[in-house]
Amino acid sequence: MMKREDCFKALARHVTDEVVVATYSSAVEWNDLGPRAPNYFSMGAMGLASSHALGLALANPKRRIIVLDGDGSLLMNLGSLVTIGAQAPKNLVHFVSNNECYEANGSHPLPNPKVDFSGLARSAGYAHVFEFNDLASFEQQVAHVIGLEGPVFATLHVERSRPLTYDYPTLYSPEKRRALKAELRKG
Amino acid sequence: MEAQTAAKANEAKVELHGANIIAAIKASGVEFVLSVPDIVTSAGLLRPIANDPTLRLVRVCKEDECIGIASGMHYSDKRALILIQYTGFLDSLNAIRAVAVEYKQPICMMVGLLGHEPERLPTESGRYGVRIIEPICDAMGIPHHLISQDSDVAKIKPAIDKAYADSFPVALLIGRRPLAQ
Numbered sequence: 357m358m359k360r361e362d363c364f365k366a367l368a369r370h371v372t373d374e375v376v377v378a379t380y381s382s383a384v385e386w387n388d389l390g391p392r393a394p395n396y397f398s399m400g401a402m403g404l405a406s407s408h409a410l411g412l413a414l415a416n417p418k419r420r421i422i423v424l425d426g427d428g429s430l431l432m433n434l435g436s437l438v439t440i441g442a443q444a445p446k447n448l449v450h451f452v453s454n455n456e457c458y459e460a461n462g463s464h465p466l467p468n469p470k471v472d473f474s475g476l477a478r479s480a481g482y483a484h485v486f487e488f489n490d491l492a493s494f495e496q497q498v499a500h501v502i503g504l505e506g507p508v509f510a511t512l513h514v515e516r517s518r519p520l521t522y523d524y525p526t527l528y529s530p531e532k533r534r535a536l537k538a539e540l541r542k543g
Numbered sequence: 544m545e546a547q548t549a550a551k552a553n554e555a556k557v558e559l560h561g562a563n564i565i566a567a568i569k570a571s572g573v574e575f576v577l578s579v580p581d582i583v584t585s586a587g588l589l590r591p592i593a594n595d596p597t598l599r600l601v602r603v604c605k606e607d608e609c610i611g612i613a614s615g616m617h618y619s620d621k622r623a624l625i626l627i628q629y630t631g632f633l634d635s636l637n638a639i640r641a642v643a644v645e646y647k648q649p650i651c652m653m654v655g656l657l658g659h660e661p662e663r664l665p666t667e668s669g670r671y672g673v674r675i676i677e678p679i680c681d682a683m684g685i686p687h688h689l690i691s692q693d694s695d696v697a698k699i700k701p702a703i704d705k706a707y708a709d710s711f712p713v714a715l716l717i718g719r720r721p722l723a724q
Contacts, residue, residue, distance in 0.1 A: 400642060400645060408612070414575065415616040438604050439601070
């Protein structure tokens, strides 16, 4: 079992101009690593991170889009796996942090904590599917994973996080959204 | 009696052609159509759109996916139109509330009013689900336009242009099955 923040630190070492779409607890921990314009925080409608990412991926085929999804979030939008599998954007990488609970809503367990997200992604048509339980293995492979021709999916089996502060108005501020749009207009 | 016959004759001439709607969609700069099939718009809109190489159709599994996808596209200055049934609109209300209304995004929705009687106003429909659509849009502050006949098609481009100019959603309500020919 890994810590999500350690996974994100490992990922951040390889992220350059990719748009990172992060939701709820993942957004908080990704944002804690420092501000960057091409961050897209998907709030307000739980589950839609992967759909926001698909829209970005189809509209920006030359830029890589990385989704930092949650397990509870993805369960609310499982159909998006099929939609993404069908559209097959080569520039989309989809991580789901699986801590088997709704962490942002009191850490209540998922209806079925043993759901196989990677298996679902594989059958939905993702080109490459991974599963990580060990930080050393993730650190070793993360650059390879995010560089593959997508759609790529990876389940990160993580512990429940330290207590987080969910400051949604700041995460999804109009300034952040304007900065993202300006960044994307650079091409 | 003669007046009734004349009224029926006039009613029979009222038509809505899918080709006109599609031309208006293209004139609005829409590149992507995001859709779950709806029997109201199946033959007259979705099928020809699927065969139109100048529009890119993204078939989704559930209507609220469209709200996220359209949002992502908007950040990249790409225009999208969501083509769904009113049941899917109702199912997507939280996504519309958050992504479209609260975050002020130009989410453009074309919504088939399944079961609507075209000779009536939607608010006077015998179908409860149809009757509540315009009041829900009003409650959420979403501009809406009824497209029930060919003369209504002229509303589409200005409505989509205004949505993007104002960065705010719009609902185009299809009140009659568009003809395929």
